Amino acid sequence: xxxxxxxxxxxxxxxxxxxxxxxxxxxxxxxxxxxxxxxxxxxxxxxxxxxxxxxxxxxxxxxxxxxxxxxxxxxxxxxxxxxxxxxxxxxxxxxxxxxxxxxxxxxxxxxxxxxxxxxxxxxxxxxxxxxxxxxxxxxxxxxxxxxxxxxxxxxxxxxxxxxxxxxxxxxxxxxxxxxxxxxxxxxxxxxxxxxxxxxxxxxxxxxxxxxxxxxxxxxxxxxxxxxxxxxxxxxxxxxxxxxxxxx
Numbered sequence: 431x432x433x434x435x436x437x438x439x440x441x442x443x444x445x446x447x448x449x450x451x452x453x454x455x456x457x458x459x460x461x462x463x464x465x466x467x468x469x470x471x472x473x474x475x476x477x478x479x480x481x482x483x484x485x486x487x488x489x490x491x492x493x494x495x496x497x498x499x500x501x502x503x504x505x506x507x508x509x510x511x512x513x514x515x516x517x518x519x520x521x522x523x524x525x526x527x528x529x530x531x532x533x534x535x536x537x538x539x540x541x542x543x544x545x546x547x548x549x550x551x552x553x554x555x556x557x558x559x560x561x562x563x564x565x566x567x568x569x570x571x572x573x574x575x576x577x578x579x580x581x582x583x584x585x586x587x588x589x590x591x592x593x594x595x596x597x598x599x600x601x602x603x604x605x606x607x608x609x610x611x612x613x614x615x616x617x618x619x620x621x622x623x624x625x626x627x628x629x630x631x632x633x634x635x636x637x638x639x640x641x642x643x644x645x646x647x648x649x650x651x652x653x654x655x656x657x658x659x660x661x662x663x664x665x666x667x668x669x670x671x672x673x674x675x676x677x
Contacts, residue, residue: 438477442641446648448481450603453656458556460485466526471515471547472533476501479508485527515543520550528557535561535577544593554675563667569615586669595671602664606647611665
């Protein structure tokens with residue numbers, strides 16, 4: 431459990447992604463925090479719950495009971511449930527804001543997942559989704575992380591629209607590492623896709639100095655996104671969806 435907490439708190443990828451998400455959240459028009467309801471769908475060990483607590487009363491759902499227990503233990507005010515995103519245990523039109531970060535690629539039917547999330551989102555409410563980009567980069571990393579797919583902008587947009595969401599914004603991120611990651615993952619494909627016993631899915635924190643260096647490009651991207659900018663390419667995609675008002 432401690433290893434899970436250490437990764438969520440200190441790994442450059444999670445820290446950088448939190449900066450990206452915070453930048454996008456600051457651009458949204460949300461209800462007053464005294465009345466807003468927010469959900470982190472696929473909350474893992476709950477680090478994102480602490481971030482979105484600034485925007486309202488916090489709920490989370492996680493399939494892994496051990497991770498859900500850690501998430502719920504972070505703050506007694508957090509309402510954390512164990513369950514599947516396709517079978518959310520909340521009433522229709524409950525949440526003003528939903529985050530779903532690197533989760534839907536783990537679900538067999540992403541359209542069903544997104545439709546379930548829309549059911550519990552209030553009309554006019556928002557959802558921020560992040561996913562891994564470029565099916566051409568499919569590698570042992572994806573198999574080890576139990577992914578079903580990687581995404582293009584068209585695929586992510588289509589999944590959201592099919593589920594009834596309205597796409598308001600989409601951008602790539604983690605751009606600087608795209609070229610070296612593409613080289614590594616293409617090399618893995620040539621050697622075969624099945625992970626061997628020595629493979630680890632890129633979660634070593636590594637030396638503190640290197641962890642800090644790798645985080646900085648994501649923080650620079652966050653500053654650009656906060657100003658309304660978008661990025662044309664990157665290892666990940668971020669989409670902002672809205673549940674159409676009046677639905």
